Amino acid sequence: MEQVLLLNLTYEPLKVINWKKAITLLLTGKVEVLEEYNKEIHAVSFKIRLPSVVRLLKFVRWKKAGVKFSRQNIYERDNYCCQYCGRQMPPEDLTYDHVVPKSRGGRTVWTNIVTCCVDCNRKKGGRTPEEAGMRLIRPPVQPKWMPTLKITIGFKEVPTSWKDYLYWHVELVED
Numbered sequence: 001m002e003q004v005l006l007l008n009l010t011y012e013p014l015k016v017i018n019w020k021k022a023i024t025l026l027l028t029g030k031v032e033v034l035e036e037y038n039k040e041i042h043a044v045s046f047k048i049r050l051p052s053v054v055r056l057l058k059f060v061r062w063k064k065a066g067v068k069f070s071r072q073n074i075y076e077r078d079n080y081c082c083q084y085c086g087r088q089m090p091p092e093d094l095t096y097d098h099v100v101p102k103s104r105g106g107r108t109v110w111t112n113i114v115t116c117c118v119d120c121n122r123k124k125g126g127r128t129p130e131e132a133g134m135r136l137i138r139p140p141v142q143p144k145w146m147p148t149l150k151i152t153i154g155f156k157e158v159p160t161s162w163k164d165y166l167y168w169h170v171e172l173v174e175d
Contacts, residue, residue: 002037004051005162009059013165022051031056035161052161067143069110071096077143078115084134085120093117099140101126110142 004022006014017025023041025031026048035053067073074096081088083097097116100106103126114136116124124132158166 002039002050002052002159005053005159005165006031007034007053007055007165009056011055011165014056014060014062019050022054023048025054025056026051029057034165037159037161052159053165067145073143074110074113075115077110077140078138081115081137082117082120083114083137083140084116084124084129086137087117089117095121097121097124099136100128104128111140114140 002019003016004019006017006022006025008014019041022031026033031054033049033051033053034055035051036049037052039050040047041050067077072091075091075094079088080091080094082094095116095118096113097120098106098108099112099114102108106112120134124134129136
């Protein structure tokens with residue numbers, strides 16, 4: 001069945017939920033329906049049009065957890081570029097390296113992991129960059145950017161009823 005766009009009280013998109021969750025939120029008085037699909041859901045004593053966009057009636061504060069620590073985000077931070085030799089490569093030709101090796105107490109955290117090609121990783125081995133005679137192009141830091149919100153994953157096309165709520169970068173022009 002259909003998916004439903006969930007908006008915060010301030011009309012900011014929060015996430016995509018399934019239609020059953022949307023109906024539950026509606027019947028418990030937690031959301032209002034802003035847009036509907038042409039389909040109806042039939043119960044024994046009533047029928048209701050399937051919601052397309054719902055808005056929470058109370059503001060939900062999302063805590064900013066920061067950028068998720070993952071191999072993909074490490075590559076993204078380092079621009080798919082080996083931090084020792086500077087070569088840019090496709091992700092399948094990259095790995096990551098502990099600047100301070102794990103065997104020496106190095107942790108798997110943003111500030112100790114860099115994108116690395118296989119050749120440089122082999123050359124460095126279980127040593128620090130200084131011991132291996134290698135230099136980092138940029139020191140590793142925790143990124144401050146947030147990944148792009150991709151709530152359309154799994155959709156061939158975003159439902160038309162969502163477009164007014166997703167594309168806020170369009171300028172409004174008065175006639």
